[in-house]
Amino acid sequence: MYGFWASSCTWRVRAALHFKGIAFEEKSVDIVKEQKQLTDEYRSINPSQKVPALVMNGETIVESMAIIQYLEEMRPEVSLVPKSPILRARMREICETIVSGIQPLQNIGLKRHFDSENKFKEFAEYFTTRGLESVEEQLKKTAGRFCIGDQITVADLCLVPQVYNGIVRHKINMEKFPIVSNVYEHLLKEKTFIETHPKNIK
């Protein structure tokens, strides 16, 4: 896997690989200081010049959720997906709220499009908060210890890196999101998230 320790999309895939017990090597592509994603070398791996990218069975797959679904289809034994169709739909609602509704609107690549650091901060904070409000509502229907009952699913792989970003980068006040916070705290105690945590990868 090509990834970066601080990338939330990389963390999703890193956690999926770990959870499924698939041995992998992580090659660091520094997307911040060194801007390695822009090199010709990396462009030949992922023309979109983003992390993560996974090389598996001779194929390179990009885009974190596409990678995770591919892993789920290739290695379904340790599943990250609920058994019932309606719970799968609930899981995907949470995933999409984070993956399309929060992550793209707070990532640091946007910063240079704003007149000031402060303008970017406001923007990132607004959309993180708005997205977490939706997730909080969604979790009222489904949460147990984790997003969907007591099974770790793809929704948890999306939630943990996003809440971590929210707290660490955007200083979001999580008191407004008690269910999200509770699920997040439970997940942080799970081996999957301890061993794939950016602090332990850096």
Place this chain on the structure above:
Amino acid sequence: MYGFWASSCTWRVRAALHFKGIAFEEKSVDIVKEQKQLTDEYRSINPSQKVPALVMNGETIVESMAIIQYLEEMRPEVSLVPKSPILRARMREICETIVSGIQPLQNIGLKRHFDSENKFKEFAEYFTTRGLESVEEQLKKTAGRFCIGDQITVADLCLVPQVYNGIVRHKINMEKFPIVSNVYEHLLKEKTFIETHPKNIK
């Protein structure tokens, strides 16, 4: 289905329902002038205050891609997904590039977060162009008449509304994207996209 004629995410779901031959009624929620998504009435349908939302089998499903996957699982006979796992992954790469990489960064809900109409236009145009560059590369691997060979898939449901927005709203010069343009032109001639086209819904 609760949706809005001009919403690209609504068009994705409208096209999925049409393609699968599922009879449905579209209830208009004007998200632009009347801001009906913010009413208490609509909040009780989708607390995220977004369209589309689908009521089916007594359940309300939100988030367009979650809805489409639910439809695929409930009505797999007329499939929107390729048979091989690697082509499914290729399809999802295209979907995610559009759904997370373009749509959230060009939608008109962002406008009020920018100092001027022009600033928003630049931003929307930049991310639409960048995303279409990725899709153009991705289509080199898979395109036939449509995104994945000659089968209409979920990738096409994402592509058509996004390119339409790109051309009509953001005045993107499509000459730089010959494969995307070619696939788009083919798709516009398909009954699914003719009958679900915003011009024919308005």
